[in-house]
Amino acid sequence: MRGDLEMRADLEYGSIPRLVRTAAERHGPREAVVEGRTRVSYAELGKRVERAAAACIAAGVATGDRVAVWAPNTLDWIVSALGAVTAGAVLVPVNTRFKGAEAAYVLGRTRAKILFITGTFLGTSYVASLRRAAREGTGSGPLPGLPHLERVVVLSDDAPADFDSLRDFLAQGETVPAATVHTRADSLRPDDPSDIIFTSGTTGHPKGAVITHSQTLRAYDVWSELAGLQEADRYLIINPFFHTFGYKAGIIACLLRGATMIPQPVFGVETALANITAERISVLPGPPTLHQQILDHPARPGHDLSALRLVVTGAAVVPLALVERLRSELKISTVLTAYGLSESSGIVTMCRRSDPPETIASTSGRAIPGTEVRVVDPSGRRMAPGDPGEIHVRGYHVMSGYFEDPAGTARALTPDGWLRTGDVGVLDADGNLRITDRIKDMFIIGGFNAYPAEIEQLLARHPDIADVAVVGIPDPRLGEVGKAYAVRRTGSALTADDLIAWSRREMANYKVPREVTFVPELPRNASGKVLKRTLRKGR
Template sequence: MTRTIYGSFREVAARHAERDAIRDGDVRLTYAQVDALVRRTARALLALGCKRGDRVAIWANNRWEWPIAALGAQAIGAAIVLCGTRLKGGEVARNLIRANARFLFADPGFGSYDFVAAIGEQPLPDLAATVVFDDRRGESVMGFELFLDLADTVTEAELETAIAAVQSGDLSDLIFTSGTTGAPKAVPMAHEQSLIACEVQQRDISHFVPGDVFLVMYPFAHNAGYRAGWQAGWLHGVTILVTRDFDALHLIGLIERERVSYLPAVPTIFQAIMDHPAFATADHSSLRIVSTGATTIPIQLIERMQAAFRHATVYTGYGLTEAAGSVSNTRPGDDARIIVNSTGRVLSNLSVRILDADGNEVAQGCDGEIAVKGPQVMRGYLDDPAATAAAFTADGYFRTGDVGRFDAAGNLTITDRLKDMFIVGGFNVYPAEVEQMIGGIAGVREVAVIGVPDDRLGEVGCAYIVASGEPPIDEQAVHAICRERLANYKVPRAIRILEALPRNATGKIDKPALRNAT
């Protein structure tokens, strides 16, 4: 049986036609209204020449139009390419080229950064059209309403033909991630895999009921805001609540006013909410699940959350883009120490092994590389057979590059990262990518980037530089270049110039020594 993301959504929308599907400020759209807009978007894309197998990129903040554009593309067999709003124009252009994206939906900008101008500066000859979520008028760059008007040139019968051609194994999305080489790699997922990931999340973690209100704090361009966010919610009759204001008082009022039932967020969000004087008298009894993770979590924070959100279950978990989201998650009844010291039990449709350096499974309680296998685990990186071969064991387990161990109860604890990746406020940062950029600055001879603890963000970057002496460089100049060329979460918070970098016996830079000296 053919299963597609839009086909599954369509069935849910028919059952919950009058229920709110999304709320974004003053915008309130029912499932019936969303379905109509999705279909109109799909017809407009067909009018532009979009077809099954094409790639449609989305570079926008969380807003009601984002999932409608995504579902409209997926309905006719195009795959969406997720672009984070903190990326700069050159970073997005690189991803569009790698993905062979022909169409782009974009916000006007993020803060003072102009997305349309930034992408217009890039050489993208294969980009046929850019649709901006505003009211501008043009041919290659057009506003969303003008774009939707194109739908009138395509019939419903033509749309149904396009929808019927989509297969379960067709590509549904591409999310870029990075590895030890620093070169971003695209993780492809098929419709069937995405649906399976949403179903196991529902079965093991979310337990959504129709009418739940899901405040999606994570970016829609991140797996946690996309697949585990609005997509999982919309497949179960949930109301998605959008906010672009992370002020603690605003969030407290939003939770109370909208009767939010499901709230995943990074630890800093929960700290800010609980620290605000208004929290003590606010009604947050509607919350039944609050979850956090993606960084180091103090046990005091978890204990405080369990006491403060006494009507809710507090969760944490572990996941990765290559597994379409969650790999393990804590469960109701777990105490604070389990939530802090582990990521819970492996999801019911996944198999996880802990491997030694030779690829052999280690005994319970011993550390090793985490390897995962299951139907929603990617088949391989896009157009990168070498990286794919290196990422999988002979029997099909994906080697995550993370080090962990199981306890006697089956809880998975993450103890280290083989890939040196660190997490800044919920965003993965890969040192090799930052090192490549800094290494290209005139006057830099060598560079090493590590993650260091930070009270607010969990970890931040620290760059150690050896100068070449010509031209002269200083920390402030390097920092300014980093801010110009990198997403802000990738910018090292500290830059230190050394005479030499420590090295191990093989001559490689000794990052553990740098961490110990920090």
């Protein structure tokens, strides 16, 4: 880790706005953000953020007010979000895959005062979608169903009636002096909330984890140090900004190191390959499926990917073959895996650069500095190394709680500060954590606990399997059995009987899927998580 205590980012900067201002001064002429033909230096980014902050202050944003951003990965997202936080607001990133009613829930739940929204994305008008969801109510603002939402700013030069265009909104801040912006930013304390990150909502209504400035700064300084992120790096940010992997391991990490951000709004392998080549991308975090698609794409040999040097990924299933191929075929010197969740500021464990490929592929690494990890049974008793149980986490980066939800907070946090993750895992003798499943995904077959993620990891070793998910389905004799949804590799003629027969040779009988359905791709949310609820409905 970096030097002494005084070098900790939370102590050095104190808040995200002071990080932005320092980065603008320290890295002034360096490229901060590249978006198509637009190239913005750190100095220019600092000016744009302060202009957005001035507009927020002019619009009446007070310290602690919530400001939301519902938009894909773009320069406008970066400027709007950092501008809101610089004005003292608590940022509420909204999932770009949400429909209008889902977004309205988050906006209403947090009583967001301002919303920055994209126009049309992936063929959907977000403005129209939100209007439909919030047209009925008693509010006097642009959306009656969201009475606390005073301004909606469309991230374009034009906007519908009752909404502001970004250009007009920014112009309204021109009367706010820079000194006022600096005073507002400097009034923020390290323990003030910086953002409310909502869970993915795969098991019900999403919940908002409240994270502070100091938690974010310290955690992603640690992440950057363990990953080896450098000033000269050029970082393709495909992970969505509404998620900690995109916002904090992306934007915040780059600000901490002075690296260049290249946001990509949607994952398309052809676009990613083009960006990696044209922009000499050196850092490419993302889920394993992203890297697998790049490796397998027929056009890959025609692209120069030689600048790539750092990959950070995370999932219950990271095939060893993927790690080895990234190192051997793409000559990527650093491939790491990590584990985190919104409630822990997005990070809990991480592999180290000196770890062997087997550790990187089969575990999510060890607890980051300043963090405790334990595995317990339902009574809270610690499990021995090698025995599965619920993962509990305690450390400086664990949320203060869910936003205005004391009951949910009490369920998630123990009285002595441990976060109940709801994930099942195993610690080895060296403290490396292996995620075996979500507690709710586990099923019991004939009295045996079956962990889908463990079975998925075994199935992923089959040479003809590109992607796989396992769920429990009812069985009249055994209670439940496993069903696999699998994606074949291109050109494979693998059958369900073939895969089941192979499974009987490779795993204990109770783990063997009784049914296999082949699908073109697995349903995933924008964070890359498999939507097992969708698979269960389709059985």
